[in-house]
Amino acid sequence: MINNSELKYIQSFAHKKHWAEESAFIVEGPKMVQELLRSNWTIKKIYATADWIQGQGVLPVPVVEVDQIMLGRMSQMQTPHQVIALAEKESFLKPIPFNETFSLLLDGIQDPGNLGTIIRTADWFGIQQILVSDDTAGFYNPKVLQSTMGSCFRVRVESVLLEEVLTASSLPVYGAVLNGSSMYETKMESTGFLVIGNESKGIGAQLTKYITHPIKIPKFGHAESLNAAVATGIILSHWKA
Amino acid sequence: MINNSELKYIQSFAHKKHWAEESAFIVEGPKMVQELLRSNWTIKKIYATADWIQGQGVLPVPVVEVDQIMLGRMSQMQTPHQVIALAEKESFLKPIPFNETFSLLLDGIQDPGNLGTIIRTADWFGIQQILVSDDTAGFYNPKVLQSTMGSCFRVRVESVLLEEVLTASSLPVYGAVLNGSSMYETKMESTGFLVIGNESKGIGAQLTKYITHPIKIPKFGHAESLNAAVATGIILSHWKA
Numbered sequence: 001m002i003n004n005s006e007l008k009y010i011q012s013f014a015h016k017k018h019w020a021e022e023s024a025f026i027v028e029g030p031k032m033v034q035e036l037l038r039s040n041w042t043i044k045k046i047y048a049t050a051d052w053i054q055g056q057g058v059l060p061v062p063v064v065e066v067d068q069i070m071l072g073r074m075s076q077m078q079t080p081h082q083v084i085a086l087a088e089k090e091s092f093l094k095p096i097p098f099n100e101t102f103s104l105l106l107d108g109i110q111d112p113g114n115l116g117t118i119i120r121t122a123d124w125f126g127i128q129q130i131l132v133s134d135d136t137a138g139f140y141n142p143k144v145l146q147s148t149m150g151s152c153f154r155v156r157v158e159s160v161l162l163e164e165v166l167t168a169s170s171l172p173v174y175g176a177v178l179n180g181s182s183m184y185e186t187k188m189e190s191t192g193f194l195v196i197g198n199e200s201k202g203i204g205a206q207l208t209k210y211i212t213h214p215i216k217i218p219k220f221g222h223a224e225s226l227n228a229a230v231a232t233g234i235i236l237s238h239w240k241a
Numbered sequence: 242m243i244n245n246s247e248l249k250y251i252q253s254f255a256h257k258k259h260w261a262e263e264s265a266f267i268v269e270g271p272k273m274v275q276e277l278l279r280s281n282w283t284i285k286k287i288y289a290t291a292d293w294i295q296g297q298g299v300l301p302v303p304v305v306e307v308d309q310i311m312l313g314r315m316s317q318m319q320t321p322h323q324v325i326a327l328a329e330k331e332s333f334l335k336p337i338p339f340n341e342t343f344s345l346l347l348d349g350i351q352d353p354g355n356l357g358t359i360i361r362t363a364d365w366f367g368i369q370q371i372l373v374s375d376d377t378a379g380f381y382n383p384k385v386l387q388s389t390m391g392s393c394f395r396v397r398v399e400s401v402l403l404e405e406v407l408t409a410s411s412l413p414v415y416g417a418v419l420n421g422s423s424m425y426e427t428k429m430e431s432t433g434f435l436v437i438g439n440e441s442k443g444i445g446a447q448l449t450k451y452i453t454h455p456i457k458i459p460k461f462g463h464a465e466s467l468n469a470a471v472a473t474g475i476i477l478s479h480w481k482a
Contacts, residue, residue, distance in 0.1 A: 113354065117468045126461035151464050184482045220367035220481055223392050226474065227358045233471035234478040240461055241425045241479075 002047065002064055002074075010047070010074045010084065013142055023089050025140045029081040035150030036085055040092040047074060048083040076142055089140065093156040096129050098169055102191055102239070105162050106132040107207055108198035109228055115139075116147025117229035118196070123151035125236040130157045131165060133204075166193065166210035173212045175203050176231055180214035188213075188239040199228050243288065243305055243315075251288070251315045251325065254383055264330055266381045270322040276391030277326055281333040288315060289324040317383055330381065334397040337370050339410055343432055343480070346403050347373040348448055349439035350469055356380075357388025358470035359437070364392035366477040371398045372406060374445075407434065407451035414453045416444050417472055421455035429454075429480040440469050 012018040013026045024044060027036055030052060036043060043061040050065055071080045096103075104127050109115045115137045122130055137144055139157045148155075166173060172192035176183075195211060197203030203211070217226060217234050226234070253259040254267045265285055268277055271293060277284060284302040291306055312321045337344075345368050350356045356378045363371055378385055380398045389396075407414060413433035417424075429435075436452060438444030444452070458467060458475050467475070 117471060120464050121467060121471050123462045123464040124458075124460055124467050128462075149465065154463050217365075217478065218481070219365055221364045221369075222395050223361050223364040224390065226362060226365050227470065229468065230358060230362050230471050230474035233467065234474050237458065237475040237478065238482075240459070 002066060002070065007070070007074060010086070014076050016138070016141070019140050019142060020138055024086050025089055025145065026084055026086050026142060027145050028075060028077055028084050028142075029146075030083055032146065032150055033083045033085045035153055036087060039153035041153055042088040042090065044086045044088060046083060046085045047071065052082040077146075091156065093128075093154075095156065095158070098165070098171060098193075099191055101129055102127060102189075103193050104130045104232070105165070105193050105195045105207075106130060106136050107162060107195060107203050108133050108135045108201070109196065110135075110137060110199055111228075112137045112141045112143035113147045114199065114228050115141075116144045116149075116152070118232050119144075119148040119155050119157060120151040121229060121233045121236065123148075123155050125233075125240055127236065128155060130155055131160050131162060132157060133162050134159050162195075163206055163210070166207065169193070173210050174215055174235070175208070175211035175213070176216060176235060177203060177208065177211065177214045178216065180216035182218050183215045183235060183238050184218065186213060186215050186238075194232075194235060194239070196228055196232050243307060243311065248311070248315060251327070255317050257379070257382070260381050260383060261379055265327050266330055266386065267325055267327050267383060268386050269316060269318055269325050269383075270387075271324055273387065273391055274324045274326045276394055277328060280394035282394055283329040283331065285327045285329060287324060287326045288312065293323040318387075332397065334369075334395075336397065336399070339406070339412060339434075340432055342370055343368060343430075344434050345371045345473070346406070346434050346436045346448075347371060347377050348403060348436060348444050349374055349376045349442070350437065351376075351378060351440055352469075353378045353382045353384035354388045355440065355469050356382075357385045357390075357393075359473050360385075360389040360396050360398060361392040362470060362474045362477065364389075364396050365474075366481055368477065369396060371396055372401050372403060373398060374403050375400055403436075404447055404451070407448065410434070414451050415456055415476070416449070416452035416454070417457060417476060418444060418449065418452065418455045419457065421457035423459050424456045424476060424479050425459065427454060427456050435473075435476060435480070437469055437473050 046063045047066050074084055104122050145152050172189050175195040195203055287304045288307050315325055345363050386393050413430050416436040436444055
């Protein structure tokens with residue numbers, strides 16, 4: 001059983017003030033909690049139904065059994081699934097030197113679902129480091145974490161001043177812009193940066209000047225634009241192809 | 242001004258029973274309504290604020306002025322934007338013979354946002370026809386329409402028995418499956434079909450047997466899967482590259 005103040009504490013992760021400032025975060029559902037257990041992140045507590053607990057071996061963390069009704073009260077999901085975990089924000093993922101990797105830079109991605117899907121897509125293509133502007137959606141927003149499908153535990157996501165990173169570097173900087181060269185004609189290097197801009201405004205003027213390789217995904221039909229996560233996937237696939 | 246029964250009528254599009262069975266549908270916001278006005282779809286009525294109306298020329302449809310408060314009551318969006326249009330479901334987009342086009346087949350896409358984003362992505366790459374199984378999210382779900390960003394007025398989306406289509410055809414059928422050949426090694430023809438499966442279950446067994454070219458998007462990192470709309474974009478980009 002959990003008491004009322006613990007219930008209220010878990011519920012408050014629905015509010016930005018709480019998930020942004022608290023030193024812990026929550027993830028929900030068997031899939032996310034399984035990924036969390038596999039990772040090196042520190043779990044503080046797990047709240048789960050008897051069903052979920054029975055399917056596990058001995059777990060190295062405190063587990064509190066809750067019934068379906070209590071889980072429903074704690075959960076932020078429309079259909080709560082078996083388990084909620086509370087973990088510490090301290091990430092074990094260390095920064096990778098820019099000249100040893102290919103980093104994704106996100107300039108003002110607003111939609112939490114888009115950010116989560118971008119992290120998941122980056123993880124698929126082996127990207128290990130994502131740098132985000134401070135007006136990008138918050139990494140610890142539960143909607144972001146859930147839509148990464150677990151990739152949030154494997155890809156380092158750090159909020160930084162993107163201009164400072166690009167000023168200090170001489171690596172190639174690829175950026176999707178309207179007047180860029182066809183991506184298909186551009187050979188992309190294995191180290192460097194890919195900048196993805198805001199869903200409606202694109203890449204901000206303060207960053208555009210650092211782009212050494214402006215590229216675009218050629219359009220064959222009539223849509224005005226592509227979804228930011230879809231565009232990221234298409235460019236990363238070309239990068240790896 | 243609009244009366245209470247008209248308000249209730251517009252509000253009921255929030256419910257599946259209404260948007261699925263009604264002979265009309267609604268779209269919201271200046272961008273969507275602009276796309277609708279540019280298309281050949283029949284608009285029954287437009288509800289808009291004075292601001293929006295002032296920015297238009299003479300419109301060939303009835304326009305009712307509503308204030309911001311009334312718009313907020315009519316709207317299904319968190320932040321209502323200026324205008325809501327009511328249009329007829331009768332599409333002017335005619336079927337295209339399968340051997341003259343490349344059709345996308347969706348087998349059980351559940352999430353309305355995913356379906357809308359897939360339609361938008363298909364439109365970008367020049368796909369004009371999408372066939373969906375009856376367990377795919379409903380095309381006229383307002384969440385689907387909104388996330389197409391207007392592509393719903395340009396791409397024909399039809400609910401059909403996918404098996405029947407594939408049984409009757411001798412065109413290449415591409416399908417993303419776990420044990421497929423690398424997409425990068427597969428040359429895709431300009432006519433044929435691409436089958437995209439359900440977000441968690443993939444392509445159903447009843448359709449798998451019709452796939453003549455099983456392909457996969459090679460994985461370089463650790464994510465278990467890609468979002469369905471992202472995968473569609475990556476494959477369509479390869480198809481066009």
